[in-house]
Amino acid sequence: MAGSLIAVQETRHIQQVLAQRGEQAQEKLGGVMADYTHSFQLFAQLLQQTLDAHPDPDVIWDDLKTLDRKLAAIEGDTFDGVYMVYQDRYLYSWDTPYSQYESTGYRPQDRPWYQDAVQGQGAIVFTPPYMSYANHYILSTISQLQPDQETVFAYDIKMGNIQQLVRELGSYDQEQLLVYDANGTIIGSTEEAYLGSTLTADAAAAQTALQQARAAMEALEEGTEAWQKAKEQAEAAEAFAQFRKQSEHGLQTLLDQPRKASLIKLGSRQVYGYLSPGEDYQILILVPLGSLLGATAQVWLLPFLVLELILVYGLSRIRKEWNTRELQQAYVELGQTQKRLEIALKAAQKAAAIDDLTGTMNFKSFRQNVTEQIQNMQETDAGILIMLDGDHFKTINDNYGHQVGDEVIKLAAQMIIGRIRTVDLASRLHGDEFAIFIANTQDYTVAQKIVGDINTSLVSESARRHMPNITLSAGAVIVRRGSNYAQLAKVADAALYEAKSSHDGGFAHA
Known part of the structure; x- marks a missing residue:
C-alpha cells in the first residue's frame, strides 16, 4: 500500500513537470513564430514602399532582387526568397527565366501560398511546412492578400529556429521532442531524420513512405547528386518508420489523450510521453522512465527510504527478542538511516532549485x-x-x-x-x-x-x-x-x- 501511494505521488509530480515543460515549450514556440511573422511584416512594409514609389511591374521585378539582398542581410539563414502576384503577373527575386515557368503551365494562383492568402482575407498565413531534402531544412511560405484583393505578397522561410529551440529545450538524458503542424508534418525534432515525416500517420503509412523513397532512389543512377539526395531521404524514411513501428500503440495513446502524461513502450524502453496541444502546432515530449526518476528523486526517494526503515525495523522486531542490546542497535540503525535521509533530502532539494551553470535559481x-x-x-x-x-x-x-x-x-x-x-x-x-x-x-x-x-x-x-x-x-x-x-x-x-x-x-x- 505504501509503495502504491509513493507511485501515485510520483506519477502526479511527473504530470505536473511535463505539463509545465509543455506550457513553456509552447510559449517559446509562439515566440519563434512571432519572430517569423515580424520578419514578414518587415518585408511587406519594404515592398509596399516600393509599390508606392514605382507601381510599374517591370520596375518592381527589378527592385525585388535588391529587396532580396536587403532581407537576406537582415534575416540571415531564416530568409529564402520573396515573390508576389501583382497586376496578374508573377514577380520574384531570383534569376530563373520566366519562360521556364510558362513551359510547365505554372500558375501562381493555383499554388497553396496564393490560395491560403486569399482565404486569409488580409491575415498573415503560413502554408503547411515541408522538408527540403535538397537543402536539409524545413521550408514554409508566409503570404498575405493585399487590400486590392488581387495582389499577394509571399516570403519563403527556413524554419531552422524551431529546430534550434528543440535543441535548447532538451533537459533530460535521451529525451525526444517533436513539433508538428495541423497536418501532422514534423517541423522540429531532436532526431533530425524525422523532419518532414507525418507523425499522425500509422506505422503502415510510414512503411509505405519508406518503400516509395527506396523505389525513387533505385530509379536513379547511383552516385549522381539526385541519387545521393534520394538516398538521404530513404535513410530518413527508414529511421522514422522504425520509430513509428516501435511506438505504434503508445503513440496513439498520447495523441488521443493530450495534456496527460502516460507511460508507454518505445521499443524495449519505457518512456513517459506528454502531448502539449497548441492552436497551430503540437509538441510531443518523450522522456525515458529512468531519466525522469533520476530528475524527480526528491519526490520518491525520501518516502522510499522511510518505507525501507519501517520494514527493516518491523522485521527486526519480529525476528529478534526484546533485549537491551538489540533495542540499542535498532536506535543506532535508526540514527544512521535518519542521517542518510537528511543528506539525501538536502542533495535533492539543492539539485532541484539551482541552475548548474550559473548557480542562480532555475x-x-x-x-x-x-x-x-x-x-x-x-x-x-x-x-x-x-x-x-x-x-x-x-x-x-x-x-x-x-x-x-x-x-x-x-x-x-x-x-x-x-x-x-x-x-x-x-x-x-x-x-x-x-x-x-x-x-x-x-x-x-x-x-x-x-x-x-x-x-x-x-x-x-x-x-x-x-x-x-x-x-x-x-x-x-x-x-x-x-x-x-x-x-x-x-x-x-x-x-x-x-x-x-x-x-x-x-x-x-x-
Whole structure:
C-alpha cells in the first residue's frame, strides 16, 4: 500500500513537470513564430514602399532582387526568397527565366501560398511546412492578400529556429521532442531524420513512405547528386518508420489523450510521453522512465527510504527478542538511516532549485518563489518582474564557440546578482534568458536603473576579462497581490520583445 501511494505521488509530480515543460515549450514556440511573422511584416512594409514609389511591374521585378539582398542581410539563414502576384503577373527575386515557368503551365494562383492568402482575407498565413531534402531544412511560405484583393505578397522561410529551440529545450538524458503542424508534418525534432515525416500517420503509412523513397532512389543512377539526395531521404524514411513501428500503440495513446502524461513502450524502453496541444502546432515530449526518476528523486526517494526503515525495523522486531542490546542497535540503525535521509533530502532539494551553470535559481525554483512572494503580499504591496534576454548571443556562440558562450552567460549572472539586494530574486531561465524579481517597489525607473547598471558593468567587466561583449534587453511588469505568474511572464515577455528591437540593452515596461 505504501509503495502504491509513493507511485501515485510520483506519477502526479511527473504530470505536473511535463505539463509545465509543455506550457513553456509552447510559449517559446509562439515566440519563434512571432519572430517569423515580424520578419514578414518587415518585408511587406519594404515592398509596399516600393509599390508606392514605382507601381510599374517591370520596375518592381527589378527592385525585388535588391529587396532580396536587403532581407537576406537582415534575416540571415531564416530568409529564402520573396515573390508576389501583382497586376496578374508573377514577380520574384531570383534569376530563373520566366519562360521556364510558362513551359510547365505554372500558375501562381493555383499554388497553396496564393490560395491560403486569399482565404486569409488580409491575415498573415503560413502554408503547411515541408522538408527540403535538397537543402536539409524545413521550408514554409508566409503570404498575405493585399487590400486590392488581387495582389499577394509571399516570403519563403527556413524554419531552422524551431529546430534550434528543440535543441535548447532538451533537459533530460535521451529525451525526444517533436513539433508538428495541423497536418501532422514534423517541423522540429531532436532526431533530425524525422523532419518532414507525418507523425499522425500509422506505422503502415510510414512503411509505405519508406518503400516509395527506396523505389525513387533505385530509379536513379547511383552516385549522381539526385541519387545521393534520394538516398538521404530513404535513410530518413527508414529511421522514422522504425520509430513509428516501435511506438505504434503508445503513440496513439498520447495523441488521443493530450495534456496527460502516460507511460508507454518505445521499443524495449519505457518512456513517459506528454502531448502539449497548441492552436497551430503540437509538441510531443518523450522522456525515458529512468531519466525522469533520476530528475524527480526528491519526490520518491525520501518516502522510499522511510518505507525501507519501517520494514527493516518491523522485521527486526519480529525476528529478534526484546533485549537491551538489540533495542540499542535498532536506535543506532535508526540514527544512521535518519542521517542518510537528511543528506539525501538536502542533495535533492539543492539539485532541484539551482541552475548548474550559473548557480542562480532555475526556472522552477524562481517561479515557485515568486508565486510565494505574491501570495504573501498585502493589498498595498508591489514588486516588479523583469525578463532579460541577451542581445546577439547567437553571434558569440557562432564566432567563439559554446564554451565561451557559457562563460559569457556566467558573467551576466554574476553582474545580475551583484546589482540586486538580498531580498530580491534572480534566475537563469534558459540559454541566455534571465529573470529578476524586485521586491517592495512599483517604480519602473528603479527597474530601468538596475538593468542599466547590469549592462554598464557587463561592458566594463567583459572588456577587463577580454571576453566578447553582451548586453541584456529587458521587459518589466508590476506585480501585485493576486497576480498570476504565467500571465505576468507573458506581459513581461511582450515588453521584452519591444525592448529587443534595438538589440542594444533596451528597456521597456508594460
